[in-house]
Amino acid sequence: MSEVALLWGIGIAGVSGVPGLFFGRYSFTGQCVTTALSVAGSVLGLTGVGLYWLAADGRPLVLPWGVLGADFSVAIDGLSAIFLLPVFLVSILGNIYGLGYWKQADHPENGRKLRLFYGVMTAGMALLVIAHNSILFLFGWESMALAAFFLVTTEDHKAEVREVGFIYLIATHVATLSLFALFALLYVISGSFDLVPLNENSMPDGISTAVLILALLGFGLKAGLMPLHVWLPGAHAMAPSHVSAIMSGVIIKMGIYGLARVLSLFPHPPLLWGGVVLGLGVVSGILGVVFAISQHDLKRLLAYHSIENIGIIAMGLGLALIGRSLNRVDWILLGLSGCLLHVWNHALFKSLLFLSAGSVIHAVHTREIDHLGGLARNMPRTALYFLIGAVAICGLPPLNGFISEYLIYVGLLGTLQESGGPSFTSAAFAAPALALIGALAVACFVKVFGAVFLGQARSARSAPAHEAPPSMLLPMAALSVCCFFIGLVPGFIAPLFEQAAAAWAPELRDALPPLSTLVPLGRIGVMAAALFAALFLGSLLLWARLRNTSVVRHVTWGCGYAAATPRMQYTSSSFAQILVGLFRWVLRPRIQKPAPLPLFPKATSFHSEVPDVVLNEVVLPAFHLNARVYAWFRIFQQGSIQAYLLYIFLTLLVLLFWR
Amino acid sequence: MDTLVHNSVHVVLALTLPPLLLGLIAKTKALFAGRKGPPLLQWYFDLIRLFQKGSVFSQTTTWVFRAGPVVGLVTAAMAILLIPMVNGIAPLSFTGDLIFLAYILGLGRFFTALAALDTGSSFEGMGAAREVTFACLAEPAFILGLMVLAKLSGSLKLATMLDGSLATHWSSSGASLVLVLLSWFIILLAENSRIPFDDPNTHLELTMIHEVMVLDHSGPALGMILYGAALKLFVFAALIVRLALPVNMGDPWLDWPLFIGGTLLVAMLVGVVESVMARLRLTHVPVLLIAACLLSAFGAILLVR
Numbered sequence: 018m019s020e021v022a023l024l025w026g027i028g029i030a031g032v033s034g035v036p037g038l039f040f041g042r043y044s045f046t047g048q049c050v051t052t053a054l055s056v057a058g059s060v061l062g063l064t065g066v067g068l069y070w071l072a073a074d075g076r077p078l079v080l081p082w083g084v085l086g087a088d089f090s091v092a093i094d095g096l097s098a099i100f101l102l103p104v105f106l107v108s109i110l111g112n113i114y115g116l117g118y119w120k121q122a123d124h125p126e127n128g129r130k131l132r133l134f135y136g137v138m139t140a141g142m143a144l145l146v147i148a149h150n151s152i153l154f155l156f157g158w159e160s161m162a163l164a165a166f167f168l169v170t171t172e173d174h175k176a177e178v179r180e181v182g183f184i185y186l187i188a189t190h191v192a193t194l195s196l197f198a199l200f201a202l203l204y205v206i207s208g209s210f211d212l213v214p215l216n217e218n219s220m221p222d223g224i225s226t227a228v229l230i231l232a233l234l235g236f237g238l239k240a241g242l243m244p245l246h247v248w249l250p251g252a253h254a255m256a257p258s259h260v261s262a263i264m265s266g267v268i269i270k271m272g273i274y275g276l277a278r279v280l281s282l283f284p285h286p287p288l289l290w291g292g293v294v295l296g297l298g299v300v301s302g303i304l305g306v307v308f309a310i311s312q313h314d315l316k317r318l319l320a321y322h323s324i325e326n327i328g329i330i331a332m333g334l335g336l337a338l339i340g341r342s343l344n345r346v347d348w349i350l351l352g353l354s355g356c357l358l359h360v361w362n363h364a365l366f367k368s369l370l371f372l373s374a375g376s377v378i379h380a381v382h383t384r385e386i387d388h389l390g391g392l393a394r395n396m397p398r399t400a401l402y403f404l405i406g407a408v409a410i411c412g413l414p415p416l417n418g419f420i421s422e423y424l425i426y427v428g429l430l431g432t433l434q435e436s437g438g439p440s441f442t443s444a445a446f447a448a449p450a451l452a453l454i455g456a457l458a459v460a461c462f463v464k465v466f467g468a469v470f471l472g473q474a475r476s477a478r479s480a481p482a483h484e485a486p487p488s489m490l491l492p493m494a495a496l497s498v499c500c501f502f503i504g505l506v507p508g509f510i511a512p513l514f515e516q517a518a519a520a521w522a523p524e525l526r527d528a529l530p531p532l533s534t535l536v537p538l539g540r541i542g543v544m545a546a547a548l549f550a551a552l553f554l555g556s557l558l559l560w561a562r563l564r565n566t567s568v569v570r571h572v573t574w575g576c577g578y579a580a581a582t583p584r585m586q587y588t589s590s591s592f593a594q595i596l597v598g599l600f601r602w603v604l605r606p607r608i609q610k611p612a613p614l615p616l617f618p619k620a621t622s623f624h625s626e627v628p629d630v631v632l633n634e635v636v637l638p639a640f641h642l643n644a645r646v647y648a649w650f651r652i653f654q655q656g657s658i659q660a661y662l663l664y665i666f667l668t669l670l671v672l673l674f675w676r
Numbered sequence: 677m678d679t680l681v682h683n684s685v686h687v688v689l690a691l692t693l694p695p696l697l698l699g700l701i702a703k704t705k706a707l708f709a710g711r712k713g714p715p716l717l718q719w720y721f722d723l724i725r726l727f728q729k730g731s732v733f734s735q736t737t738t739w740v741f742r743a744g745p746v747v748g749l750v751t752a753a754m755a756i757l758l759i760p761m762v763n764g765i766a767p768l769s770f771t772g773d774l775i776f777l778a779y780i781l782g783l784g785r786f787f788t789a790l791a792a793l794d795t796g797s798s799f800e801g802m803g804a805a806r807e808v809t810f811a812c813l814a815e816p817a818f819i820l821g822l823m824v825l826a827k828l829s830g831s832l833k834l835a836t837m838l839d840g841s842l843a844t845h846w847s848s849s850g851a852s853l854v855l856v857l858l859s860w861f862i863i864l865l866a867e868n869s870r871i872p873f874d875d876p877n878t879h880l881e882l883t884m885i886h887e888v889m890v891l892d893h894s895g896p897a898l899g900m901i902l903y904g905a906a907l908k909l910f911v912f913a914a915l916i917v918r919l920a921l922p923v924n925m926g927d928p929w930l931d932w933p934l935f936i937g938g939t940l941l942v943a944m945l946v947g948v949v950e951s952v953m954a955r956l957r958l959t960h961v962p963v964l965l966i967a968a969c970l971l972s973a974f975g976a977i978l979l980v981r
């Protein structure tokens with residue numbers, strides 16, 4: 018039943034953009050029809066997920082389907098259900114947000130294209146999550162990846178958008194290529210395309226290592242793990258904000274889903290695997306947030322935070338893997354629950370942040386943090402939602418981000434009690450790294466929120482800003498409510514994560530304890546509620562004191578200087594300066610300082626930026642070198658599609674007669 | 677019954693004792709300088725007076741500016757309830773409360789820094805930037821120290837980690853604990869903006885950290901900030917006392933005075949440090965904090981090797 022509802026939902030969402038194509042370029046009706054269809058499809062999909070959780074019996078649905086060389090076989094289990102929820106939820110909210118943010122009347126040239134591919138992408142993601150064989154998985158994967166390309170390049174009349182679009186396209190194709198190799202290897206091992214647990218005894222060591230490397234490359238590229246993140250900041254920054262929201266909130270999680278799914282097929286992974294994933298997570302987490310701090314572009318900054326959060330998610334997954342190698346069910350449960358709950362949480366608060374950043378950009382038409390300021394006065398609701406997202410992403414109680422980080426902390430510190438020697442307890446040293454990540458995130462979001470929403474407007478641009486329309490505020494409100502909900506009653510959703518862990522490690526299904534025996538989630542919820550109550554009382558106290566004493570409004574104390582202007586405020590770059598200095602060995606900031614001034618100085622300027630080190634100093638030089646070395650190959654690259662079809666035909670012919 | 681009495685004493689002490697520590701620091705410094713110094717209870721008088729005064733709010737500020745002091749005070753007060761003072765009992769105690777402690781203090785820092793930025797003053801921006809930056813280095817050191825205690829006690833509850841059994845570990849793993857103690861004392865100085873990190877008495881806004889963040893606060897809001905700062909100092913002092921003197925006499929009439937004496941001793945020690953040291957150059961502050969991280973890290977490595 019739940020599968021049928023899901024498939025209908027996927028179908029409706031997938032074609033939701035088609036009717037819109039038949040309406041005019043300026044037609045609001047067409048926009049509403051598309052949005053309504055897409056929302057209806059996603060709601061149907063959510064119903065399917067809900068039905069699965071209520072009944073908790075996912076029966077695989079197999080339809081014979083010869084087209085792609087394998088059956089059309091779908092199945093929901095605890096793991097896929099966890100990932101389906103953010104897919105549909107963020108899609109619904111993003112669609113509603115788009116009504117006001119990307120009006121067809123304002124964007125006649127690309128509005129219909131955007132909504133068409135928004136639906137295709139939603140359907141692709143849902144399909145890959147429930148796919149039960151690798152062919153269908155790849156089908157969903159490519160639908161998602163290509164639709165995302167068209168979404169990133171929505172404004173393809175801009176050169177910079179085309180540039181990041183190409184980088185994304187190359188990255189996603191490399192990912193797909195390694196996935197082809199990965200699934201081919203799995204086919205060689207198991208003899209079938211079905212995604213079922215493997216028998217490791219029949220597997221040489223070399224093959225399983227190759228599987229890990231290919232999975233890390235293919236899925237890591239999509240997820241944006243640190244050295245593979247090159248496409249991510251640009252693509253997130255250039256896409257329309259509700260597209261950034263779903264890309265950052267959900268698409269990159271498909272990489273995590275794929276990694277978790279493929280790793281779940283190995284009942285006894287080597288201990289090193291968990292260590293590698295955990296280590297990559299730590300690197301990604303720390304460097305992601307460090308790069309975020311040094312950014313001047315609001316959406317680029319949020320994009321780097323996605324890399325950081327993917328790092329935290331990978332840390333949880335790494336811990337679960339270590340637990341599986343050592344048969345420690347408590348580590349599996351804590352690590353995987355932390356990982357998956359952080360997938361949810363990041364989907365919620367990062368979408369919230371991108372949507373509120375979008376409403377800032379909608380109002381002031383710039384992403385430069387240092388041109389903004391004082392927006393909290395003109396856009397109080399947007400400011401409040403951004404603040405909620407900021408507190409949540411920093412992992413601070415009483416919101417949802419704290420819960421998942423807490424689970425990972427408890428799991429990591431739990432490894433200290435293992436008496437097997439230093440190689441087992443070294444996982445615990447990821448805990449201080451997580452603390453560093455958390456503190457750096459606080460620094461970064463104090464900087465962003467302060468520079469964008471507080472103080473005074475730094476340029477004439479942000480002075481006349483206006484609040485966003487209700488259709489944009491409503492999705493933000495919904496996401497905020499979700500953040501509060503998970504923060505206050507984490508125990509309520511715990512069973513869903515126990516199911517997911519059981520689906521991830523089926524051989525330990527019966528040994529898994531309830532999450533409540535490992536961590537007092539109910540107690541944490543009470544603490545969060547108590548914190549709220551205390552904050553309320555404290556505010557009441559201050560309010561009462563202010564009512565009974567005199568309150569005067571005056572200018573900010575300028576330390577004796579009477580003519581301070583808004584341009585003298587501390588900028589976001591100055592705010593980040595000490596931290597950028599501490600991490601300059603990896604950030605490699607480019608700073609243009611004015612030369613020493615002559616006796617009668619003229620106007621001069623200071624400029625600093627932190628470009629992406631991996632992209633600019635590794636990937637691009639390597640590609641340029643490649644282009645030079647393989648210049649002779651261009652004789653085959655004629656640009657005529659007939660020639661390419663001929664190549665394909667010849668290749669097939671050769672393969673046909675290979676043996 | 678016993679727990680109830682303990683918890684009541686805990687709460688009453690937590691609410692009343694902290695300003696005395698600040699008074700004691702000032703008195704110690706005065707003694708070193710050969711001055712008479714303000715009375716020990718000066719901070720109580722200050723707080724009472726501030727709560728009765730009127731306030732001046734900058735026209736630039738929003739509600740965030742008023743939320744800063746409230747969140748700062750409430751989070752510090754909640755943090756105190758997580759710290760065991762005697763006998764391994766804390767009013768609020770659960771698995772992983774150490775994480776809650778670290779992050780709830782982070783919440784207070786988040787809003788205090790935002791309130792500073794809300795004024796639009798560049799001086800307060802500087803203070804906020806320094807505060808959050810130095811916290812980035814203090815946080816890992818704190819967690820590394822907690823790792824040592826978690827490994828020794830086999831628990832993730834602060835109350836159990838710092839109970840009487842720690843005394844036996846002092847003889848077996850003293851080296852690790854000494855390193856953590858040093859590291860935490862450095863963090864106490866950094867988190868509470870004491871010399872050598874920050875000089876609470878300086879009169880040059882350019883060089884301050886915490887004090888410059890609260891330049892624009894006045895009246896009851898300033899009172900809340902100062903009281904919150906005192907509570908935060910008490911949190912760290914209590915942690916250090918439990919770490920250094922984890923003894924259980926079994927008799928509350930001995931345990932409580934011992935704990936109170938311990939916190940007063942920590943306050944005097946802070947006063948001594950402030951008297952004999954100069955403030956570090958701002959560029960050298962990260963170096964000392966990284967040293968604190970390394971001290972704790974060595975402590976942890978000694979244990980898990």
